[in-house]
Amino acid sequence: MTTAVLRAAVALAVFVVLPFLCPPASAQVPEPPYRNLRVLPQNITRAELIETMRWFSFGLGARCEACHVGPPGGAIAEFDYAADDKPLKLKAREMLRMVNDINDRQLAAMPDRTADGPRVACITCHRGQLRPLILEDTLTRVAAASSAAAAVTEYRTLRDRHLGDGTYDFGPQPLMNVADRLAPADTAGAIALLRLAAEFHPRHLSTHRRLASLLLATGDQEGALFSAVRALELSPQDPGARRLLDRVMGR
Ligand code: HEC
Ligand code: HEC
Numbered sequence: 001m002t003t004a005v006l007r008a009a010v011a012l013a014v015f016v017v018l019p020f021l022c023p024p025a026s027a028q029v030p031e032p033p034y035r036n037l038r039v040l041p042q043n044i045t046r047a048e049l050i051e052t053m054r055w056f057s058f059g060l061g062a063r064c065e066a067c068h069v070g071p072p073g074g075a076i077a078e079f080d081y082a083a084d085d086k087p088l089k090l091k092a093r094e095m096l097r098m099v100n101d102i103n104d105r106q107l108a109a110m111p112d113r114t115a116d117g118p119r120v121a122c123i124t125c126h127r128g129q130l131r132p133l134i135l136e137d138t139l140t141r142v143a144a145a146s147s148a149a150a151a152v153t154e155y156r157t158l159r160d161r162h163l164g165d166g167t168y169d170f171g172p173q174p175l176m177n178v179a180d181r182l183a184p185a186d187t188a189g190a191i192a193l194l195r196l197a198a199e200f201h202p203r204h205l206s207t208h209r210r211l212a213s214l215l216l217a218t219g220d221q222e223g224a225l226f227s228a229v230r231a232l233e234l235s236p237q238d239p240g241a242r243r244l245l246d247r248v249m250g251r
Contacts, residue, residue, distance in 0.1 A: 060126050
């Protein structure tokens, strides 16, 4: 890993306190030399290594023991960090190679790239989760495997658990995107997703507009009228909302 990546990692770790991820770890992490570094520099200091590992843990929402072997419930000092027994550690190493390649080779070769240009870190994609899925992909998968209703339940669960922690975008757009994907084959499901968006984002114009046209298409005149009026209330000058109301009124 380059020093710039390490600096970014240290800066991140300084600003982000990680009380729940291996709090007593630092004091017990072994001193160099480290025995099995294939990607990180051999001359890495103990402080840099600890910050890098915290950067992994924070970026992936994973504890040290997700990648390193130790006695169950055992102290951090008893871990065999050099061992490559855990598949997740091997994957993390490949990821580290990938991130270095992106930053040091691909981004470095971007035209007009400046020295302080943004760099990619684990958290850029992972956002605190092992599987870096964005919300609309997660919900689309649930809807495909089960039902739109299950996707609605999943959204509520994820929102309760993750609102404000940066893992997912709980704004209206991901829900609208899922609704758009569902609409051709499952209009009722798409409407359920849009109603969910309207519940959490009652002032989002496009949600009400889209809801009105889908409701109209299913013959729910009353529901369509309600949503069209709501859209016009939110944006009295909006020609789209006006046209929609005319359509609902049969004008
Ligand atoms: C997502 C997986 C992952 C997590 C979580 C993780 N590590 Fe690591 N760790 C690695 C990888 C991969 C390497 C080897 C890097 C290389 O090959 O250059 C490593 C190497 C190490 C080493 C050097 C071992 C040696 O002698 O070669 C230590 C010490 C270490 N980690 C401690 C920790 C601590 C403490 C934590 C928790 C704060 C932690 N790690 C969290 C993946 C992880
Ligand atoms: C460019 C986006 C991106 C970045 C940056 C990134 N990852 Fe990943 N990572 C992925 C994707 C996509 C997957 C899923 C791969 C798959 O299909 O298994 C993944 C999977 C993983 C897994 C396996 C998870 C599992 O459940 O099997 C680990 C561990 C991991 N990444 C660690 C890291 C670490 C550590 C970093 C930072 C050094 C990092 N990743 C940076 C995109 C990224």
